Amino acid sequence: MSENRVDAEPVSAILSGEFARKLAARDKTIEVLKRRIARESHLSNTTPFAILEQNVGLEKVVALKTQELEKKRRELETALDELRITQSQLLQAQKMESIGQLAAGIAHEINTPAQYVSDNVGFVKSASDSLLHLLDAALILADSVREQMTEMPALQAFDTALKKTKVDFFRQQVPNALDESLEGLGRITKIVSAMKEFSHPSQNEKEYADIREIINTTITVARNEWKYVATLNTYFADNLPQVPCLRDMIGQVILNLVINAAHAIADKVQAGVKEKGNIEISVIPKNDYLEVKVKDDGTGIPENIRNRIFEPFFTTKAVGKGTGQGLAIVYSTIVDKHHGQIRCESEPGIGTTFIIELPLHYIAEGNEACK
Known part of the structure; x- marks a missing residue:
């Protein structure tokens, strides 16, 4: 996997070098024009007015x-921004691939003894x-025997053990x-299975998937992030159609939004505003797309x-608590990879809702295939 890594520093250097070369080319053009004007003015005794015209042209x-x-x-x-996003996505993909490989081994190691x-x-x-x-039958038998033989040693030992x-x-x-x-x-078993499913790479091939399974798997994986600060509920419309998507990337989108929601609620909980918050995920079909809402x-x-x-x-998070890549990857995944839309509705102190629109019809892109 290491050969696929993108180094942001050489990319920046290349782009900076290209800009510097273009700037040098501009300065060189200006110098050539200035020398030409000076030479022609000297040779032909050009009038100041003509020189002024030439300067205007220059x-x-x-x-x-x-x-x-x-x-x-x-x-x-x-x-450069696009390359940075691509780098982030590549690193994320590499991380998810590693997690997938680890999850497969962990699943085997845990599932067998479990x-x-x-x-x-x-x-x-x-x-x-x-x-x-059997104990009930023995108690009935003991009661029957007790009526006839109260002093029976075995019965007395039984009563002592019973107490x-x-x-x-x-x-x-x-x-x-x-x-x-x-x-x-x-x-x-459910958590391990969800981890395997969540981490399984799509190999950049879209397939028709059940959005409910993706969401349920993701919230199981993310449970430790939200269970202490929020109650999470899901609402799915009946007979939801399958959606063509890169399952692992859509799972990552839901994961990022759920974690962001949990963090936003945690800030309120820690401030003593409330004891526990609410996260709602809903999915309904609308015309030719699915509308997915993540609300907190x-x-x-x-x-x-x-x-x-x-x-x-x-x-806006403190150093070490956020990289600023989560929502950028969400946007790129929905808009660039799936030709969908995403928007945000928010009110300070009240909460935030992210609305995603995922097309229900496959849109070909490059060499991608939809299974």
């Missing part, structure tokens, strides 16, 4: 060259049910403990920076 040339250079500079800045532990706990649960039935055992507590707690154990083991009741986004949130490397 200024026009300089202005034109300056405009051309300014245009090139803007183009180079745009190219499966036989689950099987054994299931067996113990079944056996405990049988033992409880120490706390049968009622055993009867109530053991089945609950086993049920909780089986539920926990099932959750382990966090701190909101100030109006003066709202139009910059999708810019590469723009962040």
Whole structure:
């Protein structure tokens, strides 16, 4: 994977070098024109008025060259921003590929023991049910014998053991403990399965996918980010059509938005404004696209920076807590990779909603294929 890495520093150096060469070319053109005018003026005794006309012409040339250079500079800045986004996406893709490889190994290592532990706990649960039935029968038998032979030593020993055992507590707690154990083991299996599914690379090939599965998988993977600060609910319209997409990249989009929502709510929780917030993810079909909304009741986004949130490397988070790449990657994935739309509605102190529109019809791009 290392051969695919993009180094931002050489790219910047190349673009800066190209701009410097164009600037040097402009200066060289100006110097040549100045020498030509001086030479012609000396040889032909040109009048000051003629020299003035030539100077005006020279200024026009300089202005034109300056405009051309300014245009090139803007183009180079745009190219540099695009390269930075591409670099971020490539690094993210490499990271996700590594996670996918690790997840496959971890899944095997965890699923195997989890499966036989689950099987054994299931067996113990079944056996405990049988033992409880046997205990009930033994208690009935003991009551019957007690009426006839009160002084029987075996019966007295049974009654003593019965008092120490706390049968009622055993009867109530053991089945609950086993049920909780089986539920926990099932959750382990679900999390590992979700991690495998989430990390599986799309190989840059779009395929028709169930957006509900992508979202449910992602929120399972991200559960540790939101469970302490928010309640997360999903709302899916009935009979949602499948959408052509790069599943891992759409999963990354949902992950970034959910994490951002959790962080915005955490800021409110830490400030003592509320104990816990809410995150809602909804999906409904609209005409020829799916509308996906990720809504939170966090701190909101100030109006003066709202139009910059999708810019590469723009962040309001403290150093070490945010790189400014998350929403830039979200925008690039939805708009550039899927020809969709994304917008943000926010009110400071109330919350934020991101609205995504994903086309339901496959749009060919380059050599991509849709399975």
